[in-house]
Amino acid sequence: MIEDASMNKDTNFKRYLKLDLLPTPWCPGCGNGIVLKTICQAFDELNLPKNDTVVVSGIGCAGRSAGFFDLDSVHTAHGRAIPVAEGIKYANDVLNVVVVSGDGDLLGIGGNHLLHAIRRNTNITVVCYANEIYGMTGGQVSPTTPHGTKTLTTPNGNQDQPADVQSLFKHHNCYYARTTAYHLNHMKKCIVEALKFKGFSFVEARTMCIVNYGRRLGYKNSNEMLLHYKEFYKMNDYAEELAQNEIGIIKTTVETGLKPVSRD
Amino acid sequence: MTKQLLQGNHAIALAAEVAGLKFFAGYPITPASEIIHEMVNKKHIKVLQMEDEIASINAVIGASLAGLRAMTATSGPGFSLMQESIGLAHMMEVPLVIVNVQRVGPSTGMPTLPAQGDVIQCIHGSHGDYFPIVFYPNSVSELYKYTVTAFNAAEESMSPVILLSDGYISHLYETIVPHRDFQTKKRDRQPLGAGNRHFTGLSHEDFVPKTSDVDNYRRLITRLHEKQQLTAQRYNDYEYFECSKDTDTLLISYGALSRIAYHFKDAFSLYRPIRMFPVVEEIKIIAPRYKRIIIMEMNTGQYAHEIERILHREVEFIPILGGRIDLVEIKEKIVEVKP
Numbered sequence: 001m002i003e004d005a006s007m008n009k010d011t012n013f014k015r016y017l018k019l020d021l022l023p024t025p026w027c028p029g030c031g032n033g034i035v036l037k038t039i040c041q042a043f044d045e046l047n048l049p050k051n052d053t054v055v056v057s058g059i060g061c062a063g064r065s066a067g068f069f070d071l072d073s074v075h076t077a078h079g080r081a082i083p084v085a086e087g088i089k090y091a092n093d094v095l096n097v098v099v100v101s102g103d104g105d106l107l108g109i110g111g112n113h114l115l116h117a118i119r120r121n122t123n124i125t126v127v128c129y130a131n132e133i134y135g136m137t138g139g140q141v142s143p144t145t146p147h148g149t150k151t152l153t154t155p156n157g158n159q160d161q162p163a164d165v166q167s168l169f170k171h172h173n174c175y176y177a178r179t180t181a182y183h184l185n186h187m188k189k190c191i192v193e194a195l196k197f198k199g200f201s202f203v204e205a206r207t208m209c210i211v212n213y214g215r216r217l218g219y220k221n222s223n224e225m226l227l228h229y230k231e232f233y234k235m236n237d238y239a240e241e242l243a244q245n246e247i248g249i250i251k252t253t254v255e256t257g258l259k260p261v262s263r264d
Numbered sequence: 265m266t267k268q269l270l271q272g273n274h275a276i277a278l279a280a281e282v283a284g285l286k287f288f289a290g291y292p293i294t295p296a297s298e299i300i301h302e303m304v305n306k307k308h309i310k311v312l313q314m315e316d317e318i319a320s321i322n323a324v325i326g327a328s329l330a331g332l333r334a335m336t337a338t339s340g341p342g343f344s345l346m347q348e349s350i351g352l353a354h355m356m357e358v359p360l361v362i363v364n365v366q367r368v369g370p371s372t373g374m375p376t377l378p379a380q381g382d383v384i385q386c387i388h389g390s391h392g393d394y395f396p397i398v399f400y401p402n403s404v405s406e407l408y409k410y411t412v413t414a415f416n417a418a419e420e421s422m423s424p425v426i427l428l429s430d431g432y433i434s435h436l437y438e439t440i441v442p443h444r445d446f447q448t449k450k451r452d453r454q455p456l457g458a459g460n461r462h463f464t465g466l467s468h469e470d471f472v473p474k475t476s477d478v479d480n481y482r483r484l485i486t487r488l489h490e491k492q493q494l495t496a497q498r499y500n501d502y503e504y505f506e507c508s509k510d511t512d513t514l515l516i517s518y519g520a521l522s523r524i525a526y527h528f529k530d531a532f533s534l535y536r537p538i539r540m541f542p543v544v545e546e547i548k549i550i551a552p553r554y555k556r557i558i559i560m561e562m563n564t565g566q567y568a569h570e571i572e573r574i575l576h577r578e579v580e581f582i583p584i585l586g587g588r589i590d591l592v593e594i595k596e597k598i599v600e601v602k603p
Contacts, residue, residue, distance in 0.1 A: 018460065021472065054456045056326070067464065067473055072456045074329060075464035075473070076322065077352045083319035087326025087334075088456060090310055091287055095330070095457050116315040 013040035016050070018070045025064055027135075029222030031181040031207030035129050036065045038184060038205075039100065042191035053096040056085040058105035061136045061209075062129035065100050079110030086122045096125075096195065103130040103204075107143040107163050118172050118200055125194045126202045131209040132162075139212030150216065165204055166242055166250060175201035177249040178242055181208060182229035190249055197251070206233075206247075265441050272434040273337075275404045275442070276363055276427070277302030279411035280335055284448050285309055287327035287334040289320040291342060294375040295431040296365040299337040317342035321349045321362070328353075328360045329463060331455025333415060337363035339431075340382050341372065344389070350424055351390030354488065356463045359418035359425075359451070361411070366430040368587050377587025378431035378520055380562040384570075386426050387541050393485060395492040397421060397499070398541040400428040402522045404438035410538070412446045413499060419449040421495035423488075428540065430562070431587070432520035493542060501538035504550060505529050514554040515598075516571065516579075521560055524589055528598070532558070540567070543574050551575050558601060560584060560594070 017040055026032050043053070050071045057066035059078035066073040076084045081099045089097045099106075106114055106128050117124070133151060134140040140153040141160075148157040169176040175197040177190035187205055194201035208214055208225035219225050236248040270278065277299050280288075289312040290300045303311045310327075314320040320336045327334040338346065343364045353360060368374035369381045382389075386398045397417050399410045411427060418425040466473040467481045474480045503522075507529065515532040517525040522536040533554065537544055551557060557579040559568040568581045580601040584594065 050460070051457055054330075064473075067462045069462075070460045072459055073462045074326070074356070074456070075462065075466065076325070077348050077465055080318065080322040080349060080352075083314065083322035084326035084329075086312075086319075087287070087289065087323030087328075088330045089326075090312060090323070091327035091330035091332045091334075092455065092457065112315055113319055116319070 013037065013044040016040040016043045016070055018068055021068055024068060026061060027211040029208070029210040030061070031131065031209070031222065031225075032062055032065060032129055034181045034184070035062075035127065035187070035205045035207055036068060036100075038187045039098070039127055039191055040069075042188050042195060045188065045192050046195055048096055048195070052094055053098065054088055056081045056088065056097065056099050058101040058110060060102040060105050060134070061131075062100060062102035063105060065129075079105055079108070079113065081105065082110060082113040082117045082124075082126065085124045086117060086120070089122055089124050098195070099124060099126040101126075101128065102135075103128055103132070103144040103163075104134045104142045107165065111143070114202075115168065118168055118174050121172065121174060121199045123199055124201075125191075125197070126200075127191060127194075128165075128202065128204050129207050130204050131207050131213065133209050133213040135209040135212045139209075139216065151213070165202070169202065169250065173199055175199065175249070175251050176204070177202070178204045178206070178247045180206040180229040180233055180247060182226045183233070183235070183247060186235060186247065193249060265443065267439050267441055269437055269439050270404055270408075270442075271298060272404045272407045272429060272436050273298035273365070274302050275408040275440060276337070276411050276429070276434075277306070278442055279408040280361070280415070281306050281309065282442070282444050282446060283412045283415040284333045285335055285415070286332040287324065288312070288336065289314050289323040289327070289334075290336050290338065291315075291317045291320050293317075293339045293342050295367055295378075295434055296337045296339045296342075296363065298434070299363060317345040318349065321346040321353075324360050325349060325353050325356070325358050328358045329356075329456050331451070335361040335363065335415075337365065339365050339367045339375075340369045340379075343382055343385065347385070347389040348391075350396070351392055351394055352465045353424040354390075354394040354396070355465045357422040357488075358463075359422050361414045361418055361425050361427060363411075363427045363429060365434045366428065374587060376431065378562065379587055380430060380519055380521070381566070382428070383540065383561075383563065383566040386428065395489050396424060396426055396541060397492060397496050397539065398426045398428060399499075399501070399538060400519050400540045401538060402433060402519050402536065404433070404436055405440040406538070407433065408440055408442055412448075416449055417495055417499060419451055420498070421492055422453070423492065428519065430520045432589070496539065496542045499539050500544050500546065502544045502546060503534070503536040503538065504546075505534040507531065507533040512555040514551065514557045515560065516557060516567075517560040518567070519562075521562055521584060521589060524591055524594060525560065527591060537567075543570060547571065547574060551577075556580060558582060558598065562587070
């Protein structure tokens, strides 16, 4: 339903935002706004009814985005967005439930819930703002920080391997996509398909944090980080597996006979 | 109305169904597991066994926001895991019921033995200030009654209400008459999907986060506190036996232990709080009639400190630790604490 006839197709997505609350609390050069806007554009493309859509978020920079949606939203405790979203979905199957949160929230403190949401194949969509860092707390190593990267808590370089998120989705009838803040159309496509998917869908949206991450790695501005995404990532949709430098959509079509369970 | 022989935990499940429970999420734990076992057989209740107690309470929060009457049940270790989200539910004003069937702690302790060690955790377990309503019945029929009461209090206060039990009364079998004619309050707040509200654990005003507005935070906490007090006042539940003989002693106990306290009703007056928190004000009127106040509880003095704080006087204290309730031992201890 188009609420303001004067809006044209390009700005229609704004109906999903509380514009009066802008600006967001994010730093200049942050990529979160790009993801927030793209989610709204995906909502707009599918014409999601505002009254049947709920956004749930955890804690962190990305977690604050829930408050900017002009629909019912829940800003939960750190790491707990997925179980709250599952509770909402199982309580009222009609609602489109979308989780927006960061990589630290979803893969770190909330990692166990992700593991089990995949296993339950709950019909919700998760958009993960993966910026490779805990930005809100100043720039500590996060579950997606690459090996060897210096952060506040890894002054000698990250000793650990980053989480291989797509591997969690193997052998489950779920949806996984990786995309970046540079590939806007691709990100929108990933989110639109995720929203359409019947079952658990997860979009890992690579986004940049210049102030507490990129700046310390030698990037002069966030545009340089975007250009890095452009150079580094190659598109490979509907592959069986994505290489480290690939973005794309993976839909597991293995017929296991399992379907999203309705728990009535 | 027919009589039924029920276990305490079964009575909780039955009462929850009568109170209109529609969603239950939990994780197996001794001695509370019988509650989820009962729930899965109830037709109109959606039951999820989650990956842990943290997920359980968060799913319950989600379901409650989506408009369903929801609850979870656990024991001490699970209750500890839930604490953060209990604070969240208070901040977001989400009505739900948490049953805590207490066992001996700390840590894994002695899982099959009863204790009362989570009394203070109920009100101070989460960070920050919040003011939960806590009930602690002492029989199967009371577990039934106060499960319904807990749901009503949750809906009235729009907050999580805690129903305490212990391994003893939850595993006790008693004959009860399960009434079904309870009035349950309808919620005013619309379920999720009815507007553009933003429920947040941040300090907020009218669904908008206010992260550095001190005055707003003070107004918010005052409002939440007053709301809890106001609801609690409707449930000033306690039990007071005035001794027929002349006595200068008041024996305070609650939960499983209060059942054994009835043996002393010819020697002392007895007092049993049922609404544990906020502490029932009537104790301030009753206590001054007695020179001695003895508190008996299955911990190292959690409620005794609370009573001392409320009454501004010292009380004598008998800890009954490790889950063993032995009348001979208690009699000896009561002699020992005499001045």
